[in-house]
Amino acid sequence: MQTRVAITTGGGDAPGLNAVIRAIVKTGINRFNMEFIGIEDGFEGLINTRRIVKLNRDSVRGILPKGGTILGTTNRGNPFEYEITSPDGEIRTADLSDRCMENFEALELEALIAIGGDGTMHIAQRFYEKGMPVIGVPKTIDNDLQATDVSFGFNTAVTVATEAIDRLHTTAESHRRTMVLEVMGRDAGWIALEAGIAGGADLILIPEIPYNLEDALRFIKRRYARGSNFSIAVVAEAAENQPFEGNVVQRRRKSDSPGTWFASMVQEQLNVEVRHMILGHLQRGGSPTCIDRMLGTRFGVRAAELVAEKKFGRMVALDGINVHDVPIGDAIGKQKFVNPDGQLVRTAESLGIYCGRPLS
Ligand code: F6P
Numbered sequence: 001m002q003t004r005v006a007i008t009t010g011g012g013d014a015p016g017l018n019a020v021i022r023a024i025v026k027t028g029i030n031r032f033n034m035e036f037i038g039i040e041d042g043f044e045g046l047i048n049t050r051r052i053v054k055l056n057r058d059s060v061r062g063i064l065p066k067g068g069t070i071l072g073t074t075n076r077g078n079p080f081e082y083e084i085t086s087p088d089g090e091i092r093t094a095d096l097s098d099r100c101m102e103n104f105e106a107l108e109l110e111a112l113i114a115i116g117g118d119g120t121m122h123i124a125q126r127f128y129e130k131g132m133p134v135i136g137v138p139k140t141i142d143n144d145l146q147a148t149d150v151s152f153g154f155n156t157a158v159t160v161a162t163e164a165i166d167r168l169h170t171t172a173e174s175h176r177r178t179m180v181l182e183v184m185g186r187d188a189g190w191i192a193l194e195a196g197i198a199g200g201a202d203l204i205l206i207p208e209i210p211y212n213l214e215d216a217l218r219f220i221k222r223r224y225a226r227g228s229n230f231s232i233a234v235v236a237e238a239a240e241n242q243p244f245e246g247n248v249v250q251r252r253r254k255s256d257s258p259g260t261w262f263a264s265m266v267q268e269q270l271n272v273e274v275r276h277m278i279l280g281h282l283q284r285g286g287s288p289t290c291i292d293r294m295l296g297t298r299f300g301v302r303a304a305e306l307v308a309e310k311k312f313g314r315m316v317a318l319d320g321i322n323v324h325d326v327p328i329g330d331a332i333g334k335q336k337f338v339n340p341d342g343q344l345v346r347t348a349e350s351l352g353i354y355c356g357r358p359l360s
Contacts, residue, residue, distance in 0.1 A: 002035045003028075005307055006104075006112045007055065009069040010042030010120035014139045014153025015288035016296035017069040020115050022060040023300025029057060032308040037107065038070070042116065043123055044077035046100040049107065064293055067156075067286045073116075078123055097130060104132055111307045115139055118332055121315060125328045128313040135306045136315030136328045137299050141284055144188040147331035148317035152299065155291040157184065157283040158194045164279055165199025165232060172230035172275075178220060178266050180233045180276035182259025184283050189338045191283070192236035193355075197348050203233035204348055205262065208338040209356035210242045216262070217269050219354040224272065233266075235259040298323045 007024055009017050021038070028034030036055035045051035053059070053071070063070055076083070079100045081093045104112065114124040115137040128134040138145050143154035161183045172179040181201075185191040189206025196204035202223060205211050220231045239258040252261040263276035288296065295318065302316045302323045314325040338344060340357075348355050 002033050003110050003307070004037070004108055005034050005304075006037050006039050006046075006107065006109050007071065008039040008042055008045060008112065008114055008116075009071045009073045009139075010114060010116035010123070011073060011075050011139070012117065012141075013068045013073050013284060014141050014151070015067045015156035015284065015286065016152030016292035017071075017073075017115060017139060018060075018063040018066045019152070019288060019293045019296030020137055020139075020300040020303070021055070021070060022063050023297040024113055024304045025055050025060045026057070027301045027304035028307070032304060034304070034307070037109075039112075041072045041074050042077055042120065043079050043100065043114075044074055045071075046103055047077070047079055047082065047096050049103045052107070064297075065287045067284075067288060069115075075119065078119070080123065080126055097127065100127070101130060101132065111135060111312065113137060113303050113307065118145065118335075121328050121332045125313070125332055128328060133307075133310070133312040134328070135303050135312060136331070137303050138315060138317065138331070141184065141191070142186045142188055143190040144186060144335045144337070145331065146334035146336040147315065147326050149320065150295065150318050152288070152292040152295040153284070154190065155295075156286070156289045157191050158198065159289050160283045160286070161191055161195030161234070161279055162198040164277075164282075165195060165201055165234065168232055168277075169200070169230075172232055175273060176229040177273045177275055178231040178233065178263075178270075180235060180259050180263040180266070180274065182235045182237055182257055182276070182278045184279070185236045185238065187238045187337075188335065189236040189239070192234045192239070193338055193344055193348065196234040196353065197344070197351070199232070199234070201234040201353060202228075202231045203354040205233065205235045205239040205258070205356060206338055207236055207238040207240060209340045209345070210240050211354075211356035212358070213241045213262075213265060215358050216241075216354060216356075217266065219359070220266060220272075221270055224270075233262065235262050
């Protein structure tokens with residue numbers, strides 16, 4: 001008898017998702033006599049079971065270098081609080097989790113592997129508590145999950161951001177401009193910090209270290225005074241400056257992104273030419289780096305093994321150089337932030353990069 005397993009991808013996409021899907025399917029077929037179906041668009045596909053596809057060797061052929069997810073994804077559609085719009089436009093939420101449990105039974109499934117971020121893992125845990133045999137695989141380009149040392153997608157995002165910094169360098173230098181690059185990362189500064197160091201930025205502003213605007217401007221001014229005719233600032237999307245005392249003019253409007261606002265401050269206050277860009281979803285799209293392909297593949301193999309071992313309610317994770325597994329319930333809701341006094345920030349500051357604190 002074959003073991004019938006479902007795979008779903010939820011939340012924002014991350015490069016490496018297809019590597020995970022491919023590794024699960026190949027491992028399950030090669031080693032454990034499993035057969036697979038894909039549930040499309042996260043848990044939405046379990047509410048409406050027409051969104052089901054068969055996954056076999058043919059369906060995962062050639063997907064390793066592909067970004068995104070062949071199964072589709074969404075960051076809406078939590079079956080426990082599903083939003084339903086009535087004909088008169090009123091939105092109410094309904095708990096459709098029982099319907100998902102029934103569909104799971106009807107599909108004669110023996111396990112569900114849910115690949116996703118913290119939101120997906122919360123839902124996976126609730127289904128596990130309702131009796132569904134679930135395995136979790138964490139993903140996020142932000143690298144902000146405490147339970148895993150690294151998540152796949154992060155390296156691709158850092159690589160894309162680093163290349164953007166490289167490209168900004170040559171144009172900044174030619175025009176003697178200050179270039180401000182805003183990168184993703186949600187509430188954490190990992191992408192900004194690693195890409196900033198790898199790309200040789202001059203300033204890196206991250207949410208974990210609220211910066212002092214005067215200090216940052218002084219830093220740029222000093223660079224110009226010392227003959228460096230350009231500066232590159234990398235700003236995390238959640239970077240914040242220290243609050244000003246009563247100075248409303250210099251306060252950031254909510255509608256301004258941190259990078260846009262910082263660029264406008266440099267332009268206004270230093271009277272130098274500034275250009276800024278928001279890198280956005282370029283960081284998430286496209287082919288995964290070899291590091292993300294490797295990590296996704298290792299996570300996928302271990303996820304299939306966990307199904308074979310019937311170790312349900314567990315999530316794969318990287319601990320140092322080893323893939324291991326932890327209870328999903330212990331992993332959810334715990335974010336990992338940059339330590340302002342840690343080695344990475346010290347590395348940046350040792351190189352003379354302004355990270356929000358005055359440099360000696
Ligand atoms: O969590 C991944 C991420 O790309 C964040 O870095 C970013 O804040 C967010 O998702 C963007 O979400 P969306 O794709 O819904 O705009």
